[in-house]
Amino acid sequence: MKPSLELIINNTDELQTVTNTLLNFIDETRIVLFYAPMGAGKTTLIKELCKKLGSRDNFSSPTYSIINEYLGPQQKIYHFDLYRLKTEDELFDLGIEEYLNSGNYCFFEWPELVEAVIDNKHIKIEIEVKENIRFLRATKF
Ligand SMILES: Nc1ncnc2c1ncn2[C@@H]1O[C@H](COP(=O)(O)OP(=O)(O)OP(=O)(O)O)[C@@H](O)[C@H]1O
Ligand SMILES: [Mg+2]
Numbered sequence: 345m346k347p348s349l350e351l352i353i354n355n356t357d358e359l360q361t362v363t364n365t366l367l368n369f370i371d372e373t374r375i376v377l378f379y380a381p382m383g384a385g386k387t388t389l390i391k392e393l394c395k396k397l398g399s400r401d402n403f404s405s406p407t408y409s410i411i412n413e414y415l416g417p418q419q420k421i422y423h424f425d426l427y428r429l430k431t432e433d434e435l436f437d438l439g440i441e442e443y444l445n446s447g448n449y450c451f452f453e454w455p456e457l458v459e460a461v462i463d464n465k466h467i468k469i470e471i472e473v474k475e476n477i478r479f480l481r482a483t484k485f
Contacts, residue, residue, distance in 0.1 A: 346483050353385075353478035359392045362480070366469075367396055369482055373467050374447060377455035380471035385478055386453045387425075389471075394421050397449065410438065421449040426457055435461060 349369045353362050370376060378386040399414040399421055412423040422443050429435060435457055443450055444462060452458055465485065472479045 346485065348481060348483040351480040351482075353480060356388065359389065363389070363392045363396045366480075366482065367393065369484075370467055373465055373484065375444060375450045375452075375462060375464055375466035377452045377459070377466060377468050378471070379455065379468060381473070384471045384473050386471065390423050390451045390453070393451065394423065397421060411443075416449075419448050420446070421451065422446075423451045423453075424455075424458070425453045427454040429454075429457055432457060432461065 347369075349365070351362050351365060353359065378390065380386050394414045394416070397419075398417040410425060410429065412425075414421040414423065424443075426435075440458065440461055444458075444464060467482055467484050469480060469482045
C-alpha cells in the first residue's frame with residue numbers, strides 16, 4: 345500500500361497544526377499536487393505551507409498568474425495554478441521540466457495537465473468539503 349495520511353480541517357485556525365503534520369509527511373518530496381473543487385482551500389493551504397517553510401513573501405500576488413515564486417531561507421518555492429492551461433504544450437512553454445527538476449518545492453493547483461509530465465516522486469493531496477469541514481488525504485507516489 346502507498347503511504348498516505350488523512351486529516352480533517354474544521355476551520356482556518358487548524359491550518360497551523362495541519363501544515364506541520366503535512367510538512368512532516370511531505371518530508372523530502374518536492375512535488376505536491378493539490379486536487380480539490382473550486383474554493384476548497386488549495387491556495388489557502390499552500391500559502392500556509394509556504395509560511396511554514398519560512399517564506400517571507402507577502403503573498404500579494406496578482407489575481408491571475410500561473411506561477412508564483414516564493415523565496416524561503418533555504419530554497420525557492422514554486423506555486424502553480426494551472427486552472428487556465430489547456431494543453432501540455434502550454435506547460436512546456438512555461439519550462440515546466442526545469443521547474444520539476446529544480447529540486448525546489450513545486451506546489452500545483454489544478455494539476456491534471458502536469459501529471460503526465462512528472463516522472464519524479466510526488467505527493468497527491470485531495471481535499472473534499474462537506475458542510476464546511478475539509479477532509480484531506482495525502483498519498484505518496
Ligand atoms: N480550512 C478552511 N476552513 C474554512 N474556510 C477556508 C478553509 N480553507 C479555505 N477557506 C476559505 O475558502 C475560500 C476559498 O479558498 P481558496 O481560495 O484557498 O480555495 P481554492 O481551492 O484555491 O480555490 P480555486 O479553485 O478558485 O483556486 C476562502 O475564502 C478561504 O478563506
Ligand atoms: Mg486557488
